[in-house]
Amino acid sequence: MRALCRNALAVLMLSLAGLPSPGGHSAASTREPARTAKPDSASAGRFIPVYKAAKQDDNKAEARQWREWKILEDFSEAMNDYIRIPDDIQVVAEECDEPNAFYQANVISLCYELGVSEREMFTQADNDADEVNDELYKSLMGTLFHEAGHAFIDVLELKITGKEEDVADQLVAYMLTNDEVGEDYLMTVSYAYSLSAEQASSLDDLPFYDAHSLDAQRAVNFLCYIYGSNPAKFQYFVDDELLHEDRAAGCEGEYHQMVDAWDALLEGKVK
Secondary structure (H helix, E strand, C coil): CHHHHHHHHHHHHHHHCCCCCCCCCCCCCCCCCCCCCCCCHHHCCCEEEEECCCCCHHHHHHHHHHHHHCHHHHHHHHHHHHECCCCCEEEEEECCCCCCEEEECCEEEEEHHHHHHHHHHHHHHHCCHHHHHHHHHHHHHHHHHHHHHHHHHHHCCCCCCCCHHHHHHHHHHHHHCCCHHHHHHHHHHHHHHHHHHHCCCCHHHCCCCCCCCCHHHHHHHHHHHHHHHCCCCCHHHHHCCCCCHHHHCCHHHHHHHHHHHHHHHHCCCEC
């Protein structure tokens, strides 16, 4: 399984080497080439992977797996090859006493408990160990991209509107709808949120107060962006009732609006 994930990541890394630059999502784009930032002291920051020790047995198992995958190293390498940041950002795997991931003050934290929780969720749905590992890996990478969205907004002082959590989700879609490898990762991220949504047994279980959109909404939003990136290719989303036709009707417009917005936000900041 380690080889499978590393091979999949190798393909993803080749894909990420061509992460979207402003105006780069459409081959038919007539916009001028993106203006990239010139190297200077204001763009000398790096993403730095850090694995902290785990104490709980389940967390120790996740820590070992993540180190074998080199998930933090490869995410950090992709970001360092892609974006100019003024200060270092640590990408930390650690125990948090809850299944979570978050960004705060130049630190992206990915909690071992999130891996434990999602592994159990995928296992209940799919059972096959190799498939579970593959799904977990892709889901965690999606989470890292989401937290990178928060980091970009903070250290690059990006001006956004709406909920920051939704904007961070948009960055995940922006980065992963460039090719089939990324699309596969994004479909797994959507699947993870769909499974999480199914765990709620009543309306009282739903965190309407939360800054994040509901898991069911996030799952559909990601499918909408994938569909909107190529409606003909992903028509089966509608045919198989994965995406409601009423929502699908506007997804192409939503997708291009999102891409245009992130193109503008990142102009002059990518390498």
